[in-house]
Amino acid sequence: MIIDPQTISWRFVKVWQRNLVTFQRIWKVNFITPLLEPLLFIAAFGLGFAGLLSTIRYAGAEISYTAFIAPALVATAVMNNAFFETTYASFVRMYYQKTFDGMLATPLSIEEIIIAEIVWSATKAAAAATIMLAVLGAFGYVKWPLGLLMIPLAFFGGIAFGAVGLFFTGIIPTIEMFNLPIFLFVTPMFLFSGTFFPVSNLPLWAQPLALAFPLYHLVQLSRLICLGLHETVPVLSVLYLALFSVIFILLALVFMKKRLVK
Amino acid sequence: MADIIEVQHLCKRFGEVTAVDGISFTVGAGEFFGLLGPNGAGKTTTIRMLYGFSPPSRGVIRVFGMDISRDWRRIKARIGVCQQDNTLDPDLTVEQNLILFAGYFSIPRREARARAAELLDFFALANRRSAKVMDLSGGMIRRLTLARALINRPELLILDEPTTGLDPQSRHQVWDRLEKLKASGLSVVLTTHYMEEASRLCDRLIIVDHGKILVDGSPEELTLRHVGRSVIEIGGPDQALRDYLKAHEIAHDDLGQRLLLYTPDGNEISTAVRDNFCHDQCTFRSGSLEDVFLRLTGRELRE
Structure with missing residues (x-):
């Protein structure tokens, strides 16, 4: 058995709280990115790109290009927030600040620390999504009140990207080497998950690859919520993200434990 | 005097290397127990197994009469650990460090505040309670680490080189506090490279080398017997x-x-x-x- 159920309790919330308190200390800085990022993208694509490409055909509807990318921006922010939290930030806590070593001298278990890191990354992703949603909503790119569902969706997606990030933290030898999963995993996902152009524009052989990306499914679900449009079966996207999360939570548990228990 | 730590035939291997090679010892309630040895003798490895950080390769560790491999959560709730590395949160204040750490023991917030104030007083840190850990001196960091190890009112305190790298003033201040804690009946396990520290504080000690115990006795006994x-x-x-x-x-x-x-x-x-x-x-x-x-x-x- 990989996990001993006795090692996981609600105590993980205490570790989550610790991250929240640290986050609050620099909350103003933490909120600048999700506030400005959508503005920059809307400015660039809405103003700069609009002359080249005013509308786009998606799921049988004709929509403005900016409306097309707006939900995808939230989805990619979810990915970035969660993934960077459990890679760089978790690595700093684990390796440089030895925060986990200190926690392991208390009644906390390693499993609780790992779960807390993933749940925290999802919380941070949901917070960023909420702010972006407010900005995009102000420009009319979000359907209300359905758009509020973006917040739980961001948390749900954040779990998937937080878990895969922590898995990399469990196996990466040095902090510089995070460049590798970012270059090979995050950047291709950012570009080819139907974020900036529909996946149907890709050559046929490449389309199934895009479908394997968790970000593709998060983008699909985000468009469903913000625009009411979808080109794939939403339930399958939910199931895919859930399965992806379960697998990488287990892998994160196994490899982080292997790394921390000496 | 009931034994609060019982270690039997404890072994720890890292691949081919045997760091701890079949050691057995006991620590009585209220005892100040020293674990001495040169670098690489297996001190820290032993200590880490004592507080459930590393699982032993072989052997049994009982703390408060419970097996550490099974009852680790209950044991950890009753011990305080001052690790060799600084594991404080650099982004948080002195007081926040104590209060958040109290949370890991499920100590209610109000109680945690009261204990933090008391401990900051005891370790002469009350005037730095709002300072960031990053801005503290080495001596203050060590005192805060000690204060944090006491936040759960432990019955057993485990100290891994608590005065390494401190100036003589800070070291004497730490010794003074440790003596007060000892007088209050707290059981302590200490590792150190300072023999003066071990002589002054320890009731009994063992010297280990190459993962084995060489001698066991009080500092006076050992000095008389071997020197x-x-x-x-x-x-x-x-x-x-x-x-x-x-x-x-x-x-x-x-x-x-x-x-x-x-x-x-x-x-x-x-x-x-x-x-x-x-x-x-x-x-x-x-x-x-x-x-x-x-x-x-x-x-x-x-x-």
Whole structure:
């Protein structure tokens, strides 16, 4: 058995709280990115790109290009927030600040620390999504009140990207080497998950690859919520993200434990 | 006196390396217990197994009568640990460090605040409670780490080199606090490289090397048994002295430029040495734990 159920309790919330308190200390800085990022993208694509490409055909509807990318921006922010939290930030806590070593001298278990890191990354992703949603909503790119569902969706997606990030933290030898999963995993996902152009524009052989990306499914679900449009079966996207999360939570548990228990 | 720690045939292997090689010892309630040894002797590894950080490769550890491999959560709730590395949160304030740590023990917020205030007072940190950990001196960081280890009112305190890297003032301040805690009946396990610290604080200690226990006893007992009450240090010993020691079979360590002579006090040998061989560089002093340590573990460098 990989996990001993006795090692996981609600105590993980205490570790989550610790991250929240640290986050609050620099909350103003933490909120600048999700506030400005959508503005920059809307400015660039809405103003700069609009002359080249005013509308786009998606799921049988004709929509403005900016409306097309707006939900995808939230989805990619979810990915970035969660993934960077459990890679760089978790690595700093684990390796440089030895925060986990200190926690392991208390009644906390390693499993609780790992779960807390993933749940925290999802919380941070949901917070960023909420702010972006407010900005995009102000420009009319979000359907209300359905758009509020973006917040739980961001948390749900954040779990998937937080878990895969922590898995990399469990196996990466040095902090510089995070460049590798970012270059090979995050950047291709950012570009080819139907974020900036529909996946149907890709050559046929490449389309199934895009479908394997968790970000593709998060983008699909985000468009469903913000625009009411979808080109794939939403339930399958939910199931895919859930399965992806379960697998990488287990892998994160196994490899982080292997790394921390000496 | 009931034993609060019972270690039996404890082993820890890292791949091919055996860091701890079948050690057994007990620590009684209220005892200040020392775990000494050169670098790489297995001290920290042993300590980490004691508080459930590393699982033993073999052997049994019982703390408060419970098995650490099964009842680790209940045991950890009742012990305090001051690790060798600084594991404080650099982004948080002194007080936040204590209060968040109290949370890991499920201590209610109000109670945590009260305990934090009390501990900051005890460790002379009350005026720095809102300071960031990053801005503290080494001595303050160590005192805060100690305060944090006491936030759950532990029955057993585990200290891994609590004064390494501190200046003499800070070290004496830490010793003073540890003595107060000892007087209050707290049981303590200490590792240290400072023999002065071990002599002053420990009721009983073991010296380990290559993962095995070499000796077990109180600092006084060990000094008497392995060194004797007094030591004569002779600088630049000549051949005549060496011949004399050999002829009379007197316990000594010849370090080349320096010779250490272990003699019972007021003995005729020490008088003879004083009269015949002490030209200018001769020191008469009492035996110490440091002599015991160096005699038992050798003088060559480790690491």
